[in-house]
Amino acid sequence: MEKIDGNKLRGHLDAMVLSVLDQRDAHGFEIMQQIEKQGSGALHMKEGTLYPALYRLEEAGLVKAQWEDDTSSRRGPRRRIYHITVKGKKELNRQRVTWRQFVDVVGNIVEAPK
Amino acid sequence: MEKIDGNKLRGHLDAMVLSVLDQRDAHGFEIMQQIEKQGSGALHMKEGTLYPALYRLEEAGLVKAQWEDDTSSRRGPRRRIYHITVKGKKELNRQRVTWRQFVDVVGNIVEAPK
DNA sequence: CAAGGTATTTAGTCTGGCATAATACCTCCA
DNA sequence: TGGAGGTATTATGCCAGACTAAATACCTTG
Structure with missing residues (x-):
């Protein structure tokens, strides 16, 4: 499947991240x-995109992060586990409404018959 | 209805303009x-957004423009009438496929149940 | 001739996704 | 013992394109 142009994702990424975190806590790499x-291979999320997005979400109080207790003998560096906040859940609900509206409105124009 | 944030429109505007022109020729203001x-009041397209987009489309050969013969006694300045080209129609078809894929893929994540 | 709706052009700003690279941690294996 | 490779985070700077804003111009009406 063809990759989706990054420009098209602008403004929709936050909702995606919140939705993933609404399913379960996760660290950046995992998200x-x-x-x-879940993107069926059409999305190629890179660090330079995701981490800044997470910082913005944290800044806005929509997610909280905490360093994982590194007692385990897992390989790799310590990880920051992200968790959606109550405020984040409310925002996710709003974003979902906005998403449906966006699909509806833009779809109505893009798919308009002659 | 709440306005859709301009950021969310990035990358989708060209398809909208092409689709409008696929319905009928039109000048900028009309588009x-x-x-x-057609946006049910949720879109607020401004000149600074539309005209540069039209120039890009013209540059890319997806639309052609010609100054209206101003024989009529209409009020206002002369208008540039835009017309979708064959290349533009092909591009519109591709963009529609991309649009459906986008809605599918992003929707699958944003609307993912817990 | 000023006011107001129509229409286009242009200049400059800013958001946020992208590429790239540096750093670091741990395991495995030569 | 050190380097190859997968995991994970941080930081820097680029750039497309949607935005704001304002200038210009045309025509009608009061």
Whole structure:
């Protein structure tokens, strides 16, 4: 499947991240993989895109992050586990409404018959 | 109805303009009005957005423009009438496929149940 | 001739997704 | 013992394109 142009994702990424975190807590790398996976191969989320988005969401109080207790003998560096807040859930609900409206309105124009 | 954030429109505007022109030839101002109208009031297309987009489309050979013969006694300045080209129609078809894919893929993530 | 709706052009700003690279941690294996 | 490779985060700077804003111009009406 063809990759979706990044420009088209502008403004929709926050909703995607919140939705993934609404399913379960996750660290950055995991969110990236989850989005790629659920995106049927049409999305290629990169670090430079995801992490700044997470910082924005944290700044806005929509998610909280905490460093994982690194007692385990997992390989790799410590991870920041992200968790959606109550405020974040409310925002996600709003974003979902907005998403449906967007699809409706833009779809109505793009798909307009002659 | 709440206005859709301009960021969300990035990358989708060309398809909207082409689709409007696929319905009938129109001048810039008319396209703006048409999009606002078909957008159920949720879109507020402004000149600074539309005209540069039209120049890009013309540059790319997707639309052709010609100055209206101003024989009539209409009020206002001369208008540039835009017309979709064969290349533009092909592009519109591609964009429609892309649009459906976008809605599918992003919707699948944004609307994902817990 | 000023006011107001129509129509286009242009200049400049800003958001946010992208590419790239640096850093670091851990395991495995030569 | 060190380098290859997968995991994970941080930081820098680029750039497309939608936005705001204002200038210009045309025609009608009061």
